[in-house]
Amino acid sequence: xxxxxxxxxxxxxxxxxxxxxxxxxxxxxxxxxxxxxxxxxxxxxxxxxxxxxxxxxxxxxxxxxxxxxxxxxxxxxxxxxxxxxxxxxxxxxxxxxxxxxxxxxxxxxxxxxxxxxxxxxxxxxxxxxxxxxxxxxxxxxxxxxxxxxxxxxxxxxxxxxxxxxxxxxxxxxxxxxxxxxxxxxxxxxxxxxxxxxxxxxxxxxxxxxxxxxxxxxxxxxxxxxxxxxxxxxxxxxxxxxxxxxxxxxxxxxxxxxxxxxxxxxxxxxxxxxxxxxxxxxxxxxxxxxxxxxxxxxxxxxxxxxxxxxxxxxxxxxxxxxxxxxxxxxxxxxxxxxxxxxxx
Amino acid sequence: xxxxxxxxxxxxxxxxxxxxxxxxxxxxxxxxxxxxxxxxxxxxxxxxxxxxxxxxxxxxxxxxxxxxxxxxxxxxxxxxxxxxxxxxxxxxxxxxxxxxxxxxxxxxxxxxxxxxxxxxxxxxxxxxxxxxxxxxxxxxxxxxxxxxxxxxxxxxxxxxxxxxxxxxxxxxxxxxxxxxxxxxxxxxxxxxxxxxxxxxxxxxxxxxxxxxxxxxxxxxxxxxxxxxxxxxxxxxxxxxxxxxxxxxxxxxxxxxxxxxxxxxxxxxxxxxxxxxxxxxxxxxxxxxxxxxxxxxxxxxxxxxxxxxxxxxxxxxxxxxxxxxxxxxxxxxxxxxxxxxxxx
DNA sequence: AAAGTCATTCAAAGCGCTTTGGAGATACTT
DNA sequence: AAGTATCTCCAAAGCGCTTTGAATGACTTT
Numbered sequence: 001x002x003x004x005x006x007x008x009x010x011x012x013x014x015x016x017x018x019x020x021x022x023x024x025x026x027x028x029x030x031x032x033x034x035x036x037x038x039x040x041x042x043x044x045x046x047x048x049x050x051x052x053x054x055x056x057x058x059x060x061x062x063x064x065x066x067x068x069x070x071x072x073x074x075x076x077x078x079x080x081x082x083x084x085x086x087x088x089x090x091x092x093x094x095x096x097x098x099x100x101x102x103x104x105x106x107x108x109x110x111x112x113x114x115x116x117x118x119x120x121x122x123x124x125x126x127x128x129x130x131x132x133x134x135x136x137x138x139x140x141x142x143x144x145x146x147x148x149x150x151x152x153x154x155x156x157x158x159x160x161x162x163x164x165x166x167x168x169x170x171x172x173x174x175x176x177x178x179x180x181x182x183x184x185x186x187x188x189x190x191x192x193x194x195x196x197x198x199x200x201x202x203x204x205x206x207x208x209x210x211x212x213x214x215x216x217x218x219x220x221x222x223x224x225x226x227x228x229x230x231x232x233x234x235x236x237x238x239x240x241x242x243x244x245x246x247x248x249x250x251x252x253x254x255x256x257x258x259x260x261x262x263x264x265x266x267x268x269x270x271x272x273x274x275x276x277x278x279x280x281x282x283x284x285x286x287x288x289x290x291x292x293x294x295x296x297x298x299x300x301x302x303x304x305x306x307x308x309x310x311x312x313x314x315x316x317x318x319x320x321x322x323x324x325x326x327x328x329x330x331x332x333x334x335x336x337x338x339x340x341x342x343x
Numbered sequence: 344x345x346x347x348x349x350x351x352x353x354x355x356x357x358x359x360x361x362x363x364x365x366x367x368x369x370x371x372x373x374x375x376x377x378x379x380x381x382x383x384x385x386x387x388x389x390x391x392x393x394x395x396x397x398x399x400x401x402x403x404x405x406x407x408x409x410x411x412x413x414x415x416x417x418x419x420x421x422x423x424x425x426x427x428x429x430x431x432x433x434x435x436x437x438x439x440x441x442x443x444x445x446x447x448x449x450x451x452x453x454x455x456x457x458x459x460x461x462x463x464x465x466x467x468x469x470x471x472x473x474x475x476x477x478x479x480x481x482x483x484x485x486x487x488x489x490x491x492x493x494x495x496x497x498x499x500x501x502x503x504x505x506x507x508x509x510x511x512x513x514x515x516x517x518x519x520x521x522x523x524x525x526x527x528x529x530x531x532x533x534x535x536x537x538x539x540x541x542x543x544x545x546x547x548x549x550x551x552x553x554x555x556x557x558x559x560x561x562x563x564x565x566x567x568x569x570x571x572x573x574x575x576x577x578x579x580x581x582x583x584x585x586x587x588x589x590x591x592x593x594x595x596x597x598x599x600x601x602x603x604x605x606x607x608x609x610x611x612x613x614x615x616x617x618x619x620x621x622x623x624x625x626x627x628x629x630x631x632x633x634x635x636x637x638x639x640x641x642x643x644x645x646x647x648x649x650x651x652x653x654x655x656x657x658x659x660x661x662x663x664x665x666x667x668x669x670x671x672x673x674x675x676x677x678x679x680x681x682x683x684x685x686x
Numbered sequence: 687a688a689a690g691t692c693a694t695t696c697a698a699a700g701c702g703c704t705t706t707g708g709a710g711a712t713a714c715t716t
Numbered sequence: 717a718a719g720t721a722t723c724t725c726c727a728a729a730g731c732g733c734t735t736t737g738a739a740t741g742a743c744t745t746t
Contacts, residue, residue, distance in 0.1 A: 045458035050702035052392040079422040086443035100429035115388035393732035
């Protein structure tokens with residue numbers, strides 16, 4: 001069913017039918033209703049490509065997901081972020097276009113996407129320090145919003161980020177207040193900007209209390225259950241093991257819990273654990289009482305807001321770069337307790 | 344940079360430039376090289392919408408993800424499936440278009456997608472029994488591949504599925520061979536076809552050995568850590584608790600492990616656990632030795648193969664429906680052992 | 687030398703929509 | 717009654733590409 005056929009069927013011009021369906025005022029209400037009814041009945045939906053060509057807008061947003069070739073791993077938060085963003089898009093009548101790209105050929109892919117013009121904007125995932133994509137997209141004049149931030153990038157750009165610094169400072173302080181002095185950090189890969197920020201604020205919180213950093217208590221790996229288990233097991237078998245762990249994801253924390261139990265210790269009593277919790281749908285942190293004390297920030301909500309921000313940016317191209325920061329809540333679970341007293 | 348500008352720049356017609364870039368033979372090699380060089384330098388990529396309009400092909404595949412409004416949850420395997428499919432698409436020069444839809448308005452969305460013509464094919468996720476989408480897409484004449492199968496749908500259609508029946512029969516038999524008689528099943532929601540199949544084969548394996556089904560040992564929930572923990576805790580406190588668990592996902596199994604430990608029991612000795620393992624990137628089942636005995640089948644690989652199958656279907660529209668079945672491997676970890684002997 | 691082939695190239699139509707710049711009909715002024 | 721404003725509606729151009737059908741010139745063939 002094309003506009004042409006529909007208009008012939010109605011004995012109207014394509015102009016009138018188009019205007020009737022798109023809500024223009026130069027059409028009588030009677031005609032509009034007649035047109036809408038027929039469109040419904042004949043299941044007419046305008047051809048998106050033709051519409052895009054004519055209007056110059058694709059009504060689609062691109063998400064470019066970096067896939068490191070070494071790890072062949074997709075960040076597990078990605079599914080929830082997409083779910084959030086997707087719901088915002090469908091409300092606004094936008095499509096979501098996803099491209100995977102390995103780190104090598106980022107620039108080419110971004111250039112292609114922009115040249116091909118089948119998205120009106122881009123969400124940049126997984127920013128790193130000095131991320132080159134920000135300069136590139138600015139130069140290519142493509143609206144974009146970064147999920148996260150990129151330290152050391154000094155041109156202005158739009159972003160939406162969890163306040164990782166604040167969250168990890170609070171978490172570290174919380175453990176310090178409980179008397180912990182040997183606090184381990186199981187961080188994500190630190191070329192990722194958020195991981196870099198988390199380490200910085202962990203470090204500064206310790207130093208503010210005059211506690212020297214111990215590199216043996218700081219790990220930076222992919223955030224998997226196994227890595228949490230391995231790192232924690234190793235640290236727990238040290239001469240002076242940590243009394244608390246600060247981890248970057250629920251999955252890592254689950255690995256830490258396993259290591260604690262394997263070492264014959266009790267979580268929340270012998271060893272405390274705080275984790276960041278992205279509030280993933282399939283990985284709820286307990287039901288009534290949270291299991292892990294955690295800094296919680298819904299990545300799904302972040303997806304919604306990032307999408308909305310980008311859509312606003314596209315609608316009003318003159319407004320400059322926008323920022324949004326999301327504060328994580330510190331929720332108290334059963335995984336933390338006072339540092340054990342040594343005789 | 345448009346074709347028109349490029350051709351003016353080269354003093355050639357649009358026809359010739361288009362043909363040169365698309366590999367048609369009616370162009371001299373010298374001209375072709377000149378055109379390709381200029382296109383490269385000026386960073387020309389044809390406008391995807393215009394190309395699509397002219398050729399009638401979108402060079403994009405749609406993935407429609409069901410999001411149950413009650414649960415607001417995205418299946419965690421989705422990220423890995425997409426990663427697999429996406430890599431196949433980018434190799435073939437296709438885009439991936441993702442739509443989220445809540446169960447209510449499925450039909451309308453599918454009709455719209457087909458009418459709007461901005462995808463050349465669709466991957467159907469999460470088939471249920473009697474899934475109405477299969478009939479609908481067949482009627483709308485849109486190429487599609489189902490990830491999974493739909494029992495009770497009798498029209499032919501293309502699908503790719505893990506052999507869930509075989510996997511769960513083997514897993515159940517494995518536990519039976521170890522002497523277990525009270526085997527619990529923590530299944531996914533059973534309106535999903537794969538969950539239905541899994542239960543059927545679990546049940547038939549038990550019955551084949553003359554063991555009556557105990558409804559108290561069969562749960563069907565969303566596959567979360569919490570649900571695994573809650574179901575297992577409840578069952579372990581029964582008068583006659585199960586000596587083994589069969590779970591539908593690693594995440595559930597992790598919850599079961601927690602319940603076992605919380606009950607003061609040892610996994611692999613007091614209680615055995617077998618799980619299905621989708622081989623997700625961020626949830627590896629151990630490193631050298633698997634933690635859980637599991638039926639393993641990479642959902643990422645399934646994504647690659649489903650995408651390839653659909654692309655083949657689109658390229659050769661005359662071939663009838665195609666099927667692909669993926670066998671899960673049974674891998675032995677430390678979570679299983681002989682049934683404990685009661686005095 | 688005329689006719690036929692072949693290799694290159696081009697002008698123009700068409701994909702399905704939006705949008706510009708009227709045109710015709712009706713209602714309102716004076 | 718003519719003049720003007722207001723409603724409705726339409727024909728046609730244009731978005732950036734592919735593709736058809738034809739033209740051009742060089743080279744063979746008769």
